[in-house]
Amino acid sequence: AENEAGDGGESSSDLSGTLNGAGASSQQAAVSAWQQGFQTANSDVTVNYDPIGSGGGREQFLEGGTSFAGSDAYLDDDELTQAKERCNDSDVVSIPVYVSPIAVIYNLPGVEDLQLSPQTIGAIFEGTITTWNDPAIAEDNPDAELPDSPITPVHRSDDSGTTENFTEYLEATSEGSWTAGAVETWPIQGGEAANGTSGVVAAVESGEGTIGYADASQAGDLGKVAVKVGEEYVAPTEEAAARVLDTAEQVEGRAETDIALHIDRTTTESGVYPIVLASYQIACQTYEDSAEAELVKAWLTYVVSEDGQQAAAESAGSAPLSDDFREKVQAAIDTIS
Amino acid sequence: MQSTARKRSTPTRPGDRIFRGTSVAAALTILATLAGVALFLTVEGIPGVLASPDEVKHGTTFIDYVVPLVFGTLLAAVLALAMAIPVAIGVALYISHYAPRRLAATLGYVIDLLAAVPSVVYGVWGISFLATALVPVYGWLERTLGFIPLFAGPASATGRTILTASIVLAVMVLPVITALCREIFLQTPRLHEEAALALGATRWEMAKLAIFPYARSGIISASMLGLGRALGETMAVAMVLSASGVITVNLISSTNPSTIAANIALTFNEATGLTVNALIASGLVLFLLTFLVNFAARAIVERRKDFSGAN
């Protein structure tokens, strides 16, 4: 193709080859941006990423089918054992690379700037609050004119990291109005189901009185709920999402290069938006093929670099990692050989 | 009998032997492929069937898991075929015997195009156009026919119901059935059409006397192809249907049974371990389902084989 033809000559690096990864679809847009940046800098390199889902991505990585995986969740204990084997007895390098706010989106003509408390959100998605002019909603929005129309909650019909993060948030903060726990598969009947982030957005757009949850960057013109954190209402902005990493704790008892985050959903700190999705890229510390190791290392280095994070923020709407955090992550990447 | 025994050992020419051998080999390849698929489904699926509820993500026994899916698959396919077959036969007949000839060729061509639309586009069309357009219709159905369980409601606010999915499926299988039926209708021997007309048959009676009996097995085959597609369609249903694993005959609410194929697509991405096996096992169930349906259809065709149109 035209845009590939001219590539050959002006390579500025000595890296070459093909790097294959697979996994979470949430990262896909960001990966595209990284591919562009990385391949432009290293024109003899091709990076491929199959957005087959986190589960599939981890599985294929563990089987040795891909060099790295994208995943909305870190590896569990079982997987860690398998990973040891896959990585020639070395540890995995597992780093959060993509942090993005999940917005609670709604379509209710005449109502802008909806604000909701976690308890109310939980009750809406649980199906216990069914009309827009419910007192609970009215309490959060004293100024809004709420119609007497039914609420149609929209959730994901496919299993997804977005659902898992959203339900994790509800479980932690709803004070019991959400009862179904933190799960990947939407656990309760009732409401609308839609496939993928874009499906949820489309469903919310096409019906009136709908409310759903989706990656904030894809919400388009839809209203985004400001959720109650502590005593104030926080909208899903990149900055607010980025700040959540500062409040997150690293999960204990894992290898040093395996940076698994426990996000504090119950934070009351001002200006922090707690419904975020953190997506990881998972690689090995050692590879049999040193060229492969080289590539992976260069790739991850770029991904977490300031440039890389900026590119992702621009074209995927993610929250860039803070400088402190990038340093910590880079240390893990540097162990790859 | 002596002569039959002799016939078997009759030498054949090399050309014939090769050609026949190739044909048999092709047939056996299909057998092998199917055996491969069946083997794959069985080997990978059995652990999923046997898995205990706490080993899999859906947290139920396989039977409990798959029954609603089978229900949804059948419901969607039956609805789709019930809508598609009559329309497809009508369209085929229109093109082959009703439309002005010059127009007919073009029309056939245009309908064939429907077969080419990628399922993703059907999915998007289903969500963005069809479902939206049907919302008021579903509202009306709920208000006026709500006493029938099929339309009990509450009507979906976005229109992404199993009925919508079935309509999308019907549109998808329509060209498959139409194209085959049309070719077959066109092949009806002149001789027989004329025989019917000469008896003073109207055009419709001619169709009943000469065309349909002749095309019977073809229509069934075409419908089977359509059924196959309806049962197995993945992406379009996954995108259009607001699915949750329930069993309900309510066609217009937002809580709908899922289908096997769509469910695989929706859950496969994030599935690991035995859950994957369970999904593949559900594929095996679909496979068996197709087996049964076809068995029934075959039985119907075989019954009147003596009267087949060839000759």
Place this chain on the structure above:
Amino acid sequence: MAKSIDVSDLNIYYGDFLAVEGVTIPVAARSVTAFIGPSGCGKSTFLRSLNRMHEVIRGARVDGKVLVDGQDLYADDMDPVNVRRMIGMVFQRPNPFPTMSIAENVLAGQKLNSKRMKKSEADDIVERSLRSAGLWNEVKDRLDRPGSGLSGGQQQRLCIARAIATQPEVLLMDEPCSALDPISTSVIEDLIHELKKDYTIVIVTHNMQQAARVSDTTAFFNLAGVGQPGRLIEHGPTEKMFSNPEDPATEAYIQGRFG
């Protein structure tokens, strides 16, 4: 019941090809008219234009008048279905419906008109028609077997039975006996004699003896040359045509040849 037919100035086309040109001929009610002439001269084509079967072929058309008891068959408001119901036809090549049994084949036309028929009534029609066509004895034990398993001659007689089962008022027969042995032929000829009492019959035949035996009027068609349209050369009472034709071509055709 029987109808007379008056054809005037009929041209028959296949697309642009003029197959038959300028035929004018009256066909009397309750008579048998035979069409004779060399192969390809348009006998079948002309016959088919008498019950509007011609227009079934793509691109085929007709111009001129065909009056049946004064009514123009090709008038705008004339329904070909009614025409064909009244004017039955037996084709040159036997064409039983392969998907129907023998009995169903016989009843095919009948069923169109009267939806419900008593079993006994239907059996009756089947037997009567098959007997008239001289096929009853051969097939009475296998009425429910497919019609396609019959010999050529049996198939032809089945088609004749099917055509007369509906009791049309005019019967067009295109070489009905060409596939038949002499015995069956004579059965059919007897049938024609029988039918003549009530019906008008037009028959195409290559068999001069047959024309002489069964027909009251004979019409001779001929081709002026290759690629030329067929024309009606002359027609008249059969006796006169065979003993003392006016046109030398007719004489050559009839006399110079055997049948």
Place this chain on the structure above:
Amino acid sequence: MAKSIDVSDLNIYYGDFLAVEGVTIPVAARSVTAFIGPSGCGKSTFLRSLNRMHEVIRGARVDGKVLVDGQDLYADDMDPVNVRRMIGMVFQRPNPFPTMSIAENVLAGQKLNSKRMKKSEADDIVERSLRSAGLWNEVKDRLDRPGSGLSGGQQQRLCIARAIATQPEVLLMDEPCSALDPISTSVIEDLIHELKKDYTIVIVTHNMQQAARVSDTTAFFNLAGVGQPGRLIEHGPTEKMFSNPEDPATEAYIQGRFG
């Protein structure tokens, strides 16, 4: 070139149905043999068993011997394809190939077997065969038009041309003239006379005069009754058969009837 045929004790079945029983008959080389008999008595069936076309029908089989110049056609090592190349056939119902033009139809025997031919040679064969079948004049201007646009009789002559174009050594004809007018019939009969010099010819006909005119030997088939197999009643020199047959049934059939 011509071959003699010796049939002994041939039983012919359609599945379990015995259609023709115990036929024993010699057919001399360079002669014309006519099969006559009522419809459904198995003439076509028997004829088709002479070049192993019978076994093409599902469930159909044969037992007994058919010797051609001493070679059993039904022997284990006999290839039906070779048999059919040697023994050509014209069917009761004309069956030109709809995908082929008139010329291609004539050359079908060669073309389908991928014989390489010069253009001139091919043209030659087309013209010669069509002339022999008496069709040349009618179609010479439209050799590249489809064969299905011809009249019934024209189609039949086309099929005859196709059969003789391959120059088989024996020619089987199943009522070749039933769709033909007297002129074409006489052309075909002349052709048969001509071919007889080199070939062996077997013809099924319902036309007694034709049998009398063209054949050297006549064989009469009859049915004992409905559902019974057909049998060969008698055979002999045509003159004797027509003047003084041995079996009363033959006499009844020939005499009692016209043709």
Place this chain on the structure above:
Amino acid sequence: MQSPTSSPTPSPEIAQSLRGRSLPTWAPKAFGAAAVALALVGVFGPVGFWLVFVAWLVAAVIPLWSMIVEGRRKATDRFVTLLVTTAFVIALFPLGSILTTVVSRGAPVLGSEFFTYSMRNIVGEGGGIYHALMGTLLITAAAAAISVPIGLFTAIYLIEYGEGKRLARWIRFLVDVMTGIPSIVAGLFAYALFVIFFGPGVRMGIGGAVALSVLMIPVVVRSCEEMLKLVPNELREASYALGVPKWRTIVKVVLPTALAGIVTGVTLAVARVIGETAPLLIIAGLTDSVNFNLFDGRMATLPVFTYFSIITPGVPPGPSIERAWGAALVLLIIVMLLNLAARLVSYFFSPKGER
């Protein structure tokens, strides 16, 4: 025998029986035209979709009227004509709606860059489908190259050799069963198969072709079988009688006679799989770059490209979604051209004469 002269005076009673009592000739035309006009206003005009239903009711007057005037048979015929035409019109609605959607949204994107660029190093606007187009063409061609011979020969086996054989009965049945394999299962199967030979994580264009073949073969077999079945035995007999071996008869008589149908069937089969997403994603994968090698590495295809352009569009989603529609339109155009080619083939090679 002297023939009686025919009577020249028309008798009214005869006129009755010939003509029946029939509707005036203008009636069906007038009502039909009125219905069409109303329907068009309903679809394109401002009045509303319900007019289409009114239009249908207008058209339905004719069979009702006919029932009163012309009797049951004619009325039934007219009613069926109405039904058949209605069926056709019904089919046109989704068709029109989908085509207009795809064309109106896809057409603006089509341009030289769209066809000559891949998506390598492109974020946001620009880029093209060159890589996916090539992938789709290669993989579909490979799938056809695998399926058509296997499918056609199997159909030949079923019709010409297998008559009455148990194997044939089984094959016929199993082919039907095969039509029900969900596309995603076909993909999983192909993946499992290739993993055996190439190890985990394998991605190959040819694997996609194999997966598509699993879906395509039954369609090819079924349609070819039906078409071969319709070839009259007379023609086979005519050929055998000329001393043509069976295989030549099949190749030179049976197949050409059935050609139009076979070509339609194959086109249909190709159309059926060319838009498949799920199996290709699993085994052929996704890439932004061009790959011409079916036997090595990921290959993008139009449906997979379309799917992900819609599902994960990036920010802002506009350009990606536009590209998706463009790709869908291109896919349609490909099939349209294929269809056209098929029609030309069958026009030039199918039975001449009638029709």
